[in-house]
Amino acid sequence: MIDLKNITFDHCLKCTVCTIYCPVARVSPEFPGPKQSGPDAERLRIKDPGLLDDSLRFCTNCKRCEIACPSDVRIADIIQTAKWKYAGRTFRPRDFLLGRTDLLGRPAVRASRLVNALAGFKPARILADKLFRIPVDRPLPRYDRGTFERWFSDHASSQDGFERKAVYFHGCYVNYNDHALGRDVVRLLNALGFGVTLTREVCCGVPLMAGGYIDRARKNARHNIGVLTRASGEAARIVSASSTCSFALKNEYPNLLGLDNSAIAGRIEYITRFVHRCFEEGPVPRLGPLELTVAYHAPCHLERMGGALYTIELLKRIPGLNLKLLHSECCGIAGTYGFKSEFHPVAQEVGRDLFRRIEAIRPDVVITDCETCKWQIELNTSRPVLHPVTLLCQSLDV
Numbered sequence: 001m002i003d004l005k006n007i008t009f010d011h012c013l014k015c016t017v018c019t020i021y022c023p024v025a026r027v028s029p030e031f032p033g034p035k036q037s038g039p040d041a042e043r044l045r046i047k048d049p050g051l052l053d054d055s056l057r058f059c060t061n062c063k064r065c066e067i068a069c070p071s072d073v074r075i076a077d078i079i080q081t082a083k084w085k086y087a088g089r090t091f092r093p094r095d096f097l098l099g100r101t102d103l104l105g106r107p108a109v110r111a112s113r114l115v116n117a118l119a120g121f122k123p124a125r126i127l128a129d130k131l132f133r134i135p136v137d138r139p140l141p142r143y144d145r146g147t148f149e150r151w152f153s154d155h156a157s158s159q160d161g162f163e164r165k166a167v168y169f170h171g172c173y174v175n176y177n178d179h180a181l182g183r184d185v186v187r188l189l190n191a192l193g194f195g196v197t198l199t200r201e202v203c204c205g206v207p208l209m210a211g212g213y214i215d216r217a218r219k220n221a222r223h224n225i226g227v228l229t230r231a232s233g234e235a236a237r238i239v240s241a242s243s244t245c246s247f248a249l250k251n252e253y254p255n256l257l258g259l260d261n262s263a264i265a266g267r268i269e270y271i272t273r274f275v276h277r278c279f280e281e282g283p284v285p286r287l288g289p290l291e292l293t294v295a296y297h298a299p300c301h302l303e304r305m306g307g308a309l310y311t312i313e314l315l316k317r318i319p320g321l322n323l324k325l326l327h328s329e330c331c332g333i334a335g336t337y338g339f340k341s342e343f344h345p346v347a348q349e350v351g352r353d354l355f356r357r358i359e360a361i362r363p364d365v366v367i368t369d370c371e372t373c374k375w376q377i378e379l380n381t382s383r384p385v386l387h388p389v390t391l392l393c394q395s396l397d398v
């Protein structure tokens with residue numbers, strides 16, 4: 001029977017604008033591009049599901065083709081779904097491990113010094129490349145000691161005095177790798193008059209989707225929808241400071257995983273949109289001057305949500321800031337994509353122009369909303385990278 005879950009392929013006008021905007025098709029002759037791999041091939045695949053080809057795996061799911069499409073074809077969703085069918089049920093140890101952020105993160109934060117030392121130990125990395133195909137020259141994220149959840153539970157009583165509450169979906173990166181960002185989010189929300197609550201969240205499922213572990217991704221998504229729905233009694237808003245987690249909770253759960261997230265979808269906000277609204281409604285704390293040149297890079301999934309504008313508007317409110325907006329383009333890493341040896345050269349090539357532009361500006365700091373964009377820019381430029389929330393906190397301190 002023909003599967004008609006996503007019939008947007010039929011809206012394709014064959015204009016090829018998507019292919020012009022595809023960062024992978026631009027640099028890799030092995031990927032035919034969104035039009036051909038998406039709507040064109042889908043017409044054939046629904047008639048003969050066996051018509052899947054290896055080139056699908058090159059798509060990063062950056063969604064830039066969908067932003068460009070004048071006909072609202074959900075091109076990336078079409079390609080992802082086909083890719084999962086192509087991946088089948090073969091056990092791939094590397095993709096299994098990269099998708100299990102909680103499974104890896106919980107023991108890693110207990111032995112973070114050892115794990116961080118091993119991650120930087122060349123012979124161990126050569127072995128990891130041989131066994132799992134994780135490129136030697138791609139630095140692995142460093143683990144913090146303990147979890148952010150643990151830090152928060154030790155400080156949760158400080159949130160009791162706030163009348164208004166926001167549920168914070170912190171994500172794996174903050175929980176295992178960057179507690180400081182989580183603490184900045186709590187501080188900023190508190191400064192705006194919101195107490196923070198956490199739920200018993202699990203990984204949003206994006207790395208699982210990237211590896212083709214869809215049943216497991218659905219399990220995580222159902223869990224998150226459940227805990228966030230139940231938290232609605234305490235707080236109307238759910239905020240996330242990860243552009244990819246926000247996008248998954250809001251868009252990928254219904255569009256890619258076919259789940260009903262209507263109980264939470266309207267209340268999930270990427271943090272700068274939430275904070276921007278607070279600034280519009282006031283009263284808000286004074287932002288002090290920061291005499292810095294900053295270059296702003298908008299992550300792909302935030303662009304897809306139309307959210308970059310709110311980050312930019314907030315940055316413009318910081319007095320003294322010399323803000324340079326970088327040309328909107330993919331940095332190449334695309335979550336776990338750049339951590340796979342077969343895609344690492346493509347990821348590096350996709351981001352090359354962006355890295356050149358950053359080096360030409362030589363900002364004091366690059367600002368971006370996505371943790372993996374941060375890793376990619378820090379690897380390929382000489383500039384430090386911060387989250388906009390951290391810069392806002394620095395401005396509150398002045």
Ligand code: SF4
Pocket residue numbers: 021022023024025033034058059060061062063064065066075076079
């Ligand atoms: S999602 Fe990104 S990589 Fe994939 S086809 Fe679209 S633009 Fe190209």
Ligand code: SF4
Pocket residue numbers: 011012013014015016017018019034035039068069070071072073075
């Ligand atoms: S941009 Fe949209 S309408 Fe144009 S070719 Fe691509 S999918 Fe078709």
